[in-house]
Ligand SMILES: O=C(O)CCC(=O)C(=O)O
């Protein structure tokens with residue numbers, strides 16, 4: 709008898725815009741990111757309990773990095789992005805920070821949703837900055853396809869996964885739904901200089917939290 713087992717693969721939609729802010733504004737933002745990274749930044753945390761987990765994630769983060777020009781540019785493309793991704797972000801508030809990946813840094817596969825405030829996230833954005841020529845290798849954003857078994861019991865196995873890699877190109881931005889599984893591939897940065905890092909302003913448009921009626 710022939711096998712009816714099949715896998716249904718759904719590529720995850722990613723909206724990517726290159727040359728997003730233009731040369732001047734992206735250059736100025738890169739200078740601010742470099743200034744931030746030359747200070748003592750704390751290690752990035754993972755969602756659950758906001759803990760540092762070096763087996764899961766290795767990078768540094770600045771949660772107080774202001775990016776008014778980026779937020780207003782995101783507002784300009786928001787409607788088009790919402791239509792492409794099938795989400796409505798009306799009335800949402802941005803939440804974001806600067807993430808700095810240097811030599812050996814990575815972030816293993818994860819979703820951006822979760823319990824607590826992460827449950828309010830409706831849309832993920834990641835805006836990339838780096839010096840030219842790109843002073844690091846690797847560091848791709850890997851976005852996994854959805855894999856569902858058809859005609860079989862149980863779940864598809866992790867080995868069946870497929871993906872698409874996105875280059876963290878200077879002055880480009882990607883948007884995707886926070887439920888998408890994604891990772892940051894390991895970065896190799898031979899100089900190990902903070903200024904040569906892979907910089908990303910990573911954030912979410914979040915539904916306002918409904919106060920607990922009590
Ligand atoms: O830097 C990236 O490409 C993605 C970072 C990320 O997934 C996160 O901070 O949740």
Ligand SMILES: [Fe+2]
Nearest residue numbers: 818819820890
């Ligand atoms: Fe993420």
